[in-house]
Amino acid sequence: MMLDKEKFKIIKQDGGGILGIKFSTMATHEYGLDSLKSGTIGNLFIMSNGVFFDVAFGNKYFFEINIIKDVNITNGKLCISTNEEDGEIIFRIKKEQDLNKIYNEVIKRMCIAEDVENLKLESKSELKKAEKENREIQFEKIMASNPEVTIHVETQSSKQVSHKKTFLEKKKEESQIKKENIIEMKKQGIAFCPKCKGTSLTYVEHHKKLSIGRAVTGGILAGEAGAILGGLSSKKVKGMVKCLNCGYSWKK
Known part of the structure; x- marks a missing residue:
């Protein structure tokens, strides 16, 4: 998205300022950026919080890592797809070495952002688990004063324990199968992705x-x-x- 100079400066500082730039190169905008002509040259750089495109004495653009859904190299050009109105943005980078470096850096930032998001989801899951356990403790205290429903409570609790055990066993079995598949692929010399283990x-x-x-x-x-x-x-x-x-x- 296009930003005014002051907002662009603030977001850049949030990313670590000049010292926070992961990689920078000159690039030519070919397609996708609002209010910017094709052929406009600017500085394309990657920081921890996203992708920046800075036209000297001109428009400023920023794309948060979380809105980038795909990035690839097509016909020697960097193509970035986002979830926003911009859709696809295409840059031409003169040096192939710089093109590959900035592509790899964007991929790296996307992977890091995905890991952080997964960590947040895990934290939310732990919080919900703690809340559930607290409700169960309070519920058990109430049931202790009502002997007539004690048997019913114990039955429900047994079902929950059984379900949890089955789930953990299934996850453990899946993990073991995955490890065995990796060992087998290495043994047979089958190439696979170090991230998702796809072939x-x-x-x-x-x-x-x-x-x-x-x-x-x-x-x-x-x-x-x-x-x-x-x-x-x-x-x-x-x-x-x-x-x-x-x-x-x-x-x-």
Whole structure:
């Protein structure tokens, strides 16, 4: 969204000021930003609280990490999709190295934001659990003074304990299966995403004047697929692996 100069400055300070900039590069706006012509050059930078685009002596834009739903590189351009009116914003970045760095930084910020949100949800869950336990204690005190309903209360309590035990056993079993699957994939040499453990991956080789994308979907690292992923460790060929399931990217 577009901000006035003072608001832009405040949000930038919230992100840590100049020292809080994670990565910065010059970029050309091609599409998506309101009231900004295609071809306008500005400073595109990432901070802990979001993505900033600053046009010298011109418009200022900020996108909070939480509203970014997707980011990708298409035809050598950075494409950012948001949940707001802007929809999709496209930037052209001259240097491929800078393009990859800012893409990876946005992905990293999105992952961190997701982890923080999950932590908040867990905290809310713990609070609800404590409130429930407190209500049960108060309820038991009331029931203790009414012997006629004691049997009924014990029966309901037993059902709750049984349900909780079944749930925990199921979660433990799922966790064990997941660990066994990971061990088996490593044993067979199957490539998988370190974040979601998905096996639908794509690898892009970055040569001096050539970029070739090839997909590896749950394949064993042998033959052509193995040769592709083998390029990750080559000093002559640089590339990245991206998970087609969750969008996470990394260098091998």
